[in-house]
Amino acid sequence: MSVLISVKNLTLMYSDGVESLHNISIDVVANAVNVFFGPAGGGKSTLLRAINRLNDLADVSTVEGQIFYNGRNVLDPQVNVIELRRKVGMVFSRPAPLPLTVYENVVYGLRLMGENSKSVLDGRVEEALRQAVLWDEVYDRLNDPGISLSGGQQQRLCISRVLALDPELLMLDEPTSALDPVSTAKIEEMLQELKSRITIILVPHNVQQAARTADYSGFFLQGKLVEYAVGKGLFVNPREKQTQDYVTGRFG
Amino acid sequence: MDNSNYAQVSKRKAIVGVNLLRLITFITALPVIGVIVYIIVRGAPALSWEFLTAMPRDGMRAGGIMPAIVGTFYLAIGTAIFSVPLGVAAGIYIAEYASDNKLTRLVRIAIINLAGIPSVVYGLFGLGLFVLFLKFGTSILAASLTLAIMTLPVIISTTEEALRQVPSSFRVVSTSLGATRWQTVKNITLPQAMPGVVTGVILGLERAVGETAPIMFTGASFFLPLLPQSPMDATMALPYHIFVISTSVPGMPVQIQYGTVLVLLFFVLGMNVIATLIRNRARARRQW
Numbered sequence: 035m036s037v038l039i040s041v042k043n044l045t046l047m048y049s050d051g052v053e054s055l056h057n058i059s060i061d062v063v064a065n066a067v068n069v070f071f072g073p074a075g076g077g078k079s080t081l082l083r084a085i086n087r088l089n090d091l092a093d094v095s096t097v098e099g100q101i102f103y104n105g106r107n108v109l110d111p112q113v114n115v116i117e118l119r120r121k122v123g124m125v126f127s128r129p130a131p132l133p134l135t136v137y138e139n140v141v142y143g144l145r146l147m148g149e150n151s152k153s154v155l156d157g158r159v160e161e162a163l164r165q166a167v168l169w170d171e172v173y174d175r176l177n178d179p180g181i182s183l184s185g186g187q188q189q190r191l192c193i194s195r196v197l198a199l200d201p202e203l204l205m206l207d208e209p210t211s212a213l214d215p216v217s218t219a220k221i222e223e224m225l226q227e228l229k230s231r232i233t234i235i236l237v238p239h240n241v242q243q244a245a246r247t248a249d250y251s252g253f254f255l256q257g258k259l260v261e262y263a264v265g266k267g268l269f270v271n272p273r274e275k276q277t278q279d280y281v282t283g284r285f286g
Numbered sequence: 287m288d289n290s291n292y293a294q295v296s297k298r299k300a301i302v303g304v305n306l307l308r309l310i311t312f313i314t315a316l317p318v319i320g321v322i323v324y325i326i327v328r329g330a331p332a333l334s335w336e337f338l339t340a341m342p343r344d345g346m347r348a349g350g351i352m353p354a355i356v357g358t359f360y361l362a363i364g365t366a367i368f369s370v371p372l373g374v375a376a377g378i379y380i381a382e383y384a385s386d387n388k389l390t391r392l393v394r395i396a397i398i399n400l401a402g403i404p405s406v407v408y409g410l411f412g413l414g415l416f417v418l419f420l421k422f423g424t425s426i427l428a429a430s431l432t433l434a435i436m437t438l439p440v441i442i443s444t445t446e447e448a449l450r451q452v453p454s455s456f457r458v459v460s461t462s463l464g465a466t467r468w469q470t471v472k473n474i475t476l477p478q479a480m481p482g483v484v485t486g487v488i489l490g491l492e493r494a495v496g497e498t499a500p501i502m503f504t505g506a507s508f509f510l511p512l513l514p515q516s517p518m519d520a521t522m523a524l525p526y527h528i529f530v531i532s533t534s535v536p537g538m539p540v541q542i543q544y545g546t547v548l549v550l551l552f553f554v555l556g557m558n559v560i561a562t563l564i565r566n567r568a569r570a571r572r573q574w
Contacts, residue, residue, distance in 0.1 A: 088462055120464040130455045133478055143463040
């Protein structure tokens, strides 16, 4: 087991003080599904958006601590955020295809890098859509608008879009919260296949999903990391009472 | 208490109320429709191929208004050349780049207020700055610049508004895939906002095309024997032409006055229709 990302004493506050992180230290293990779970407002999304510096778009007032990624602190203003975001793919809770065709959605990130060769793009489209188990459903609809796909297909399209960039880390923020159980199962299965090549951070939309998918898991509550464990530890044998109360459904 | 009776009374009241609103709306629209119909009825007999394509004769009392039509085209194009790139760029900056601080808010208020300045003030400003100080003379250039300044606030605020309507999730997604701010604007937000931007541009130019005051000091001439040969020449233009033939030419046939007004009205309404079509088509195709 090797660590891809190491968060050290991260404290983050938004200007309006809505959601923030308090002194978080956590490791993201390479080639595994790292699950960050807990009730809404716990700071999970904020943490993801700190890792790929998407918080730069938000109104953040304070950031302290470090996030080491391959030994480099990504919070350093000198870091090339464009490069960082290409290596760290993100999938959002609502399927959010760009207002483009299926094909153009998948190649969007590649085109941004200046890749315009049709044969290269064609190859990557098929590859990325196959990885996201979507190719068979959309191979004849590549020029339809991305929004014309079903919700579950849209979300897999968003995953393909990220995979096309060949990321080292894939962060999924409640990717199945708007999906039916069949689509959810497809995505969970896909993650298990992907993890041999890509490191995954998953914010699940419920405890069951957390328990099903986790190789490593951290329980977040109100901006604090309450407990961290290997495997299904948090669900089988939690040490903290808050964790136990949450995983047994006493609150949430 | 009899509930059904109460329901019936309130239903009757609602019907009366809705019909009252309907009537008021109709009354509001009436003058507009009246003006248009009146001008068409009075002006249509003047329209002919000669009227649209010939030079004026007999001190404007006969012949056509071709130079005024052509001049209005020139002014519209000249205005667009200056106001569209500037206005759209400023709108993009305000919507996508400027941080929300006091200065930005001040600029935004200034732009909104610019739209409320009377057009004659723009005319005098253009006279002072372009015609006299910069020595452009009364010319298409000076008039276009004056009209462009007048049009800018409309284009800036509609561009800004159109960009703000694009869902911010697109910006977040595009950024998360490694786009720079400009790449996001160029690939996603601006294309999505384009119908709104085009509508704003057309509405702004439409206002410019119909104005008299800004061009009467800066570039419009009542009669020129030749069409303008360069941007430094003065030009005839429909609104100013209407102003003069309605006030200063004795023995002017009324038909020609109405005919000229009708042509200007076509110009402006035509632009309006194009703007509406673009907006409706875009709305039907929009995916959010």
